[in-house]
Amino acid sequence: MSWPGIIEAYRRFLPVSDQTPIITLGEGGTPLLPAPRLAAAIGAKIDLYLKYEGVNPTGSFKDRGMTLAITKAKEEGAEKVICASTGNTSAAAAAYSVRGGMKAYVLIPKGKIALGKLAQAMMHRATILQVQGNFDEALALVTDVSKTYPITLVNSINPYRLQGQKTGAFEVCDDLSEAPTHHFLPVGNAGNITAYWMGYTEYLKEGKITHLPKMMGFQAAGSAPIVLGKIVKHPKTIATAIRIGNPASWKNAELAALESQGKIDMVTDEEIITAYRMIAGLEGIFCEPASAAGVAGVIKLHKRDYFKKGDRVVCTLTGHGLKDADFSLKTSIKETTMVKSKEDLLKSLGF
């Protein structure tokens, strides 16, 4: 029997009943892949694992939260859902909405559109609405409207999103039969680190694990409000999925780091790109640039002698590299060799 999606898999831990109409695309159940070549290249004597969230249906971890948010919207009788997003959230919201027979609306700041990022939302028949002002203003507008009209907001302030996302931690523990010592992940809106921490603490309470991991969140240096302790008005980073200047789950992320004796730190775009290329080039796993922030954090901390031998380190890779294939082409060596004869070919192959 193949994986039934996160709600069926972890029903007991989620706010659903036997009557809840489950809207699923088979999300979750993603592989936790050992990464010995990457660990060796870093030089760290740790057990390193990559949680590859790129193989979710819409290509990112957002599906975990969206299956629950849309399921609950359906249960409550919603016919319309709305979000402000230019990226992975809009793709997930649109896909799960049509799956549930609902209509999705996506608000984006005027002029700031890369159509490629909206390809999925458009294929899934979401209506794209451009609004004056920046992302925060778009979010304020959809929040306002969803309070008084029959339309469900599925941005991350929807509490079901984090409830769904916490299942990532369950899967890690189920695969390892214990919690790791450290969990590294990118921090943008800070919802995922909050959700993983929630998942780990629930599993500890249930006696499924005997200790909690240190939660290690990494922001991009040009977009690091939590590290800097202040809102970043014009966040800058090539890691678009974590280009957020005022994270919705700011306080909870800080709490997760504090309670777990972990940290929220930052890495430069160069460090992110290096990690991104190492993951693909050494382990065969293609992730989004932003996804590599956690691994970049491992590299940074290893240089400071942070790890102890035998540490068991999990990094969440939040999205698939195909989400931003254009970026990969920019950073790839585009060199191709012309081969004019069989002799030429043999030479190129080293024979």
Next chain:
Amino acid sequence: MSWPGIIEAYRRFLPVSDQTPIITLGEGGTPLLPAPRLAAAIGAKIDLYLKYEGVNPTGSFKDRGMTLAITKAKEEGAEKVICASTGNTSAAAAAYSVRGGMKAYVLIPKGKIALGKLAQAMMHRATILQVQGNFDEALALVTDVSKTYPITLVNSINPYRLQGQKTGAFEVCDDLSEAPTHHFLPVGNAGNITAYWMGYTEYLKEGKITHLPKMMGFQAAGSAPIVLGKIVKHPKTIATAIRIGNPASWKNAELAALESQGKIDMVTDEEIITAYRMIAGLEGIFCEPASAAGVAGVIKLHKRDYFKKGDRVVCTLTGHGLKDADFSLKTSIKETTMVKSKEDLLKSLGF
């Protein structure tokens, strides 16, 4: 415990031993999704399921065959692998090669490169070699070289590829606890229909199912050598993944259709695009254009009153839509509405 990849999941049916070093990225275990909205839109009173192969690690069904081909190459001591490919095969070959610590070489016909299609191979550090001549000549060259030099050919003439791919049929049967009545899928090189048929017949022999499905393969009309009964010198279709004029598994595909009382038929590009948009717009599943050929076949045959009530129809969606997001943008309605005020927004939302 999450899905361990197809070799561990179906070890008993595959040519591996306890000593075989398994190279896996957690491929397979893909969802079989009921598609009631799509069936209703088509107007067919059938149980329709979509086998979503886009959620494999490199985004296509090729991973099933490649995990086994690369695993066997590793077992046999190979350090280099080679393939002729401009698409999904090169992505899978490159990813699994680095995962196994091997070096991949990808031959492509000179000048015929869309770099985007090679983004994955490049990220996974394959060496790209351009050769004079067309795809068939490139394939002939790599076949020749792999016969006399220590480099493993992983094109579909590598027999382990189909052995791995047959696990798709196992998963369908395991999920349904029986075989479907019909299995629809796109036909390009014709390996997948051959492999699924192999899987179904093996499962019947094992007593895991009580009947075999009709195998229904669909080529693109501009690239339909099997249907036309002759090689197509210059195959044309927007469905690039099945743009093949001289399929490697031609005879076996015909045999699968004949033995199962199914058929090999064709659909136009227009029919493919219609199906592609319906799948994304009604079920929330984003696939490659070529992937939609099977569903286009269902639509075509329904118009001819082919189905009986209660038929249980599975369509394999071979790859993720993110593989060719640019194409989706071309076919999407790129209309976005400008919203200048809250009143404007409410109007757009229908309130």
